[in-house]
Amino acid sequence: MAELQEVQITEEKPLLPGQTPEAAKTHSVETPYGSVTFTVYGTPKPKRPAILTYHDVGLNYKSCFQPLFQFADMQEIIQNFVRVHVDAPGMEEGAAVFPLGYQYPSLDQLADMIPCILQYLNFSTIIGVGVGAGAYILSRYALNHPDTVEGLVLINIDPNAKGWMDWAAHKLTGLTSSISEMILGHLFSQEELSRNSELIQKYRNIITHAPNLDNIELYWNSYNNRRDLNFERGGDITLKCPVMLVVGDQAPHEDAVVSSSSASNLICLPCKLTEAFKYFLQGMGYMASSCMTRLSRSRTASLTSAASIDGNRSRSRTLSQSSESGTLSSGPPGHTMEVSC
Secondary structure, eight states, X not given: OOOEEEEEEEOOXXXXXXXXXXEEEEEEEEETTEEEEEEEESOOOTTOOEEEEEOOTTOOHHHHHHHHHTSGGGHHHHTTSOEEEEEOTTOSTTOOOOOTTOOOOOXXXXXXXXXXXXXXXXXXXXXXXXXXHHHHHHHHHHHHOGGGEEEEEEESOOOXXXXXXXXXXXXXXXXXXXXXXXXXXXXXXXXXXXXXOHHHHHHHHHHHTOTTHHHHHHHHHHHHTOOOOOOOTTSSSOBOSOEEEEEXXXXXXXXXXXXXXXXXXXXXXXXXHHHHHHHHHHHXXXXXXXXXXXXXXXXXXXXXXXXXXXXXXXXXXXSOOOGGGOOOOBOTTOOEEEEEO
């Protein structure tokens, strides 16, 4: 570790009755692929993993995860786990713009930064929560370090590399659309963009006027140049831990193997995600005494039933596509929990 930095900050959020501000510590650690910044909330709990989050393109940990972790029902979870929010390089608040010609890390290299974080914190295992590019990064990390990952929550993950048609469409879109508009098309569905709601306008303004927009473009390019994760149901390349997949009816990735909730679902529907997350943690043996209510559209399946998920949905996308398309799969003894938003 060539350089370590630590800054004491306090999370900015409205407090619940009787709740005190939650202290947070922001750290920067040097890795073989550059510096990475992460923020730690809470203290480690005996015999419990840390919750580690990784955000999507165009966002940082605050804009991606604060609406979820500030939700009232989520407080029971965060009181039981220390959590680590990772910012992709150059995405943290106040980040300097990388110099012209800077070689931004690939998604695989971003995944390889995570062991440096855990080594610095002396954390042995995690439950990963990732969105979009962050979900891909955590999946790659879990494949490389299965013994350190107890579970994964994957939102809006596309495990496939871009094909030639996707690549050509991306290049053509780049000729007529700005980087900010392309990223908004990744975060939100076309229906949501066409409504141009206050939420869309907010995030359009955030991304368009971001002082680190050049850095965001580098992260965006790394995401579009990702390799295929090569998941094979029943094959050698599988996730060995329990996996919670979040699936939405208005996902912007129509053809992805795992099409899931758009960004607005993460922001506007934290109640469903929180309840599903509690079920998921209970299935892993944690928070057994947690008070639960019925989540009508979540279901837990074994490895066998995960291959034939109920198709009675309003959309044509499913999780059970052929292994030729790179089906996301969790191998035994894991289980898959799918949540529709």
